[in-house]
């Protein structure tokens with residue numbers, strides 16, 4: 420049970436012991452719970468030269484060095500007899516594994532019917548043989564990914580009805596259709612593979628079913644290192660927390676505080692509209708502008724504001740903007756909110772100084788833009804910036820003239836005079 424179980428309803432589990440279950444019950448529970456499984460469409464040839472084709476979803480890759488794959492043809496549940504695939508492999512030591520795409524799944528299902536030995540399922544299912552390079556059994560030409568394998572090892576698990584046979588194969592050749600091989604990688608969108616679930620269910624790995632989760636680029640701080648009010652949030656899910664916890668170090672609280680003060684100091688125009696609507700549309704810019712306006716003069720419960728900040732955090736997480744997500748997660752605690760909003764209110768009570776800055780060398784639209792940008796990063800109200808001058812107002816207890824000068828200098832210009840208008 421993970422830490423979040425403290426904050427969510429615990430699941431009620433039913434527990435089964437395999438010894439108390441029938442073969443069919445065990446089969447169902449394993450097929451349902453171990454899913455989705457890749458499907459190996461296995462091509463074999465008997466010692467007498469009969470070609471066979473059948474699908475197996477107890478299948479996976481086990482090693483890249485050497486390249487080893489494994490699948491498990493079970494002894495038939497009905498009478499404990501071995502499947503033709505197993506017999507052929509034990510006879511010849513060779514097989515092909517062909518990936519199954521959604522465009523061929525019905526044909527693949529047909530090959531799984533219990534045809535008598537000697538019946539060629541390629542023919543029954545209308546699939547095309549592709550001659551292999553170094554082994555006898557053919558591949559399936561309709562499949563975009565074919566492996567030629569030789570038997571590496573075999574282990575049976577008891578020999579009774581339904582008991583599996585671990586067949587390990589070493590891959591001797593990989594064949595990849597050029598149509599799915601993009602920039603030296605198998606493209607999951609082009610592959611359109613299909614997996615096996617429990618019962619009669621399959622799942623298609625394509626379109627919106629494909630989810631890209633970036634590999635951690637570094638060792639993340641971990642969920643245990645998140646501040647309490649983030650870790651115990653009732654809005655953020657385990658996945659959300661994991662994304663926040665993937666950062667290399669905890670963002671600096673002073674830096675986050677400063678960023679929020681800047682957001683609050685900036686008189687960004689508040690676009691009309693409801694926060695919920697903006698969130699639904701994934702318009703994080705608008706949603707944040709609405710929240711900032713509420714933070715400036717909080718009329719709602721702080722807890723409600725904190726929840727909205729966490730909801731906005733989720734939008735940023737989904738968009739992959741971890742920095743903005745952290746800003747929202749960090750402020751999404753009542754205590755932090757109180758601190759920031761109270762400080763802001765105090766400031767608003769402070770005396771605002773309005774001043775005209777005469778700026779040397781600022782003689783074109785481009786310069787005006789540069790100076791405006793530099794000023795907008797500060798907690799000042801930028802009222803007007805035009806060629807040669809800027810009009811700003813600011814709270815002297817928050818920011819001094821020196822910082823204003825420095826920002827303008829960083830943009831490449833110099834304040835030569837400042838005066839009350």
Ligand SMILES: Cc1cc2nc3c(=O)[nH]c(=O)nc-3n(C[C@H](O)[C@H](O)[C@H](O)COP(=O)(O)O)c2cc1C
Nearest residue numbers: 473474475476477491492493502503504531532533
């Ligand atoms: C998608 C799919 C996956 C399957 N996976 C397995 C499996 O992992 N193990 C198994 O023994 N049978 C599995 N079967 C059933 C075999 O394909 C079926 O028993 C087939 O008749 C065996 O053929 P053979 O006797 O020619 O080898 C699967 C069937 C389907 C449709």
